[in-house]
Amino acid sequence: MLSDAGIKDFMKQGLLSIEPTGNIGPASVDIHIGDELFRRDTQKVLQFYQEIDELSRKGEEAVREIHRRYEERDQMPFDEYVERFGTPVMSKDGVWSLEPNRIYYAKSHEVLKIARYVDVYVVTRSSSARNGI
Numbered sequence: 001m002l003s004d005a006g007i008k009d010f011m012k013q014g015l016l017s018i019e020p021t022g023n024i025g026p027a028s029v030d031i032h033i034g035d036e037l038f039r040r041d042t043q044k045v046l047q048f049y050q051e052i053d054e055l056s057r058k059g060e061e062a063v064r065e066i067h068r069r070y071e072e073r074d075q076m077p078f079d080e081y082v083e084r085f086g087t088p089v090m091s092k093d094g095v096w097s098l099e100p101n102r103i104y105y106a107k108s109h110e111v112l113k114i115a116r117y118v119d120v121y122v123v124t125r126s127s128s129a130r131n132g133i
Contacts, residue, residue, distance in 0.1 A: 001027050010118070017113040033106040037096050038086030040103035045085055048073070078107060 002010060004024050010016040022030035052069065055062040076084070082105050089096055089104070098104065114120055 003027055015115040015118055016120075017111075019111045022110060031112070032109040034109060036107065037089040037091075038082040038105040039089050039099075040105065041085060041087045048085070078105075081105070 004026050007016065007024055007027075007029060011018070011021075018029055018031070022032075048069075052066055055066050055069075073081070082088075086105050089098075112120060
């Protein structure tokens with residue numbers, strides 16, 4: 001986890017870009033999610049890894065195919081990614097009901113660009129998000 005100074009340093013180095021840059025707090029940056037939400041579909045993700053596992057048993061020729069599939073997945077546009085690995089979450093009267101210990105996907109109003117080896121994890125730490133406002 002990066003401190004606010006670490007986040008700013010990553011941004012200066014070009015390892016992380018957030019446009020427009022929101023409020024940078026201790027170990028966080030405020031972002032605003034859009035109006036569509038998707039829950040990670042563990043069955044679809046499991047199927048992807050089972051296919052990779054089957055390929056890995058076919059020998060060295062399959063290694064290129066495994067790398068191609070990972071590369072394809074990593075470069076998929078968001079809409080394609082959630083279609084393949086997500087399930088839409090329907091709101092009830094404009095309110096989403098989020099389950100604990102689930103992974104959700106959403107577009108943000110900000111554009112995030114990250115270096116390949118940098119992971120971004122979004123949590124609902126704010127009081128507004130916890131209260132569902």
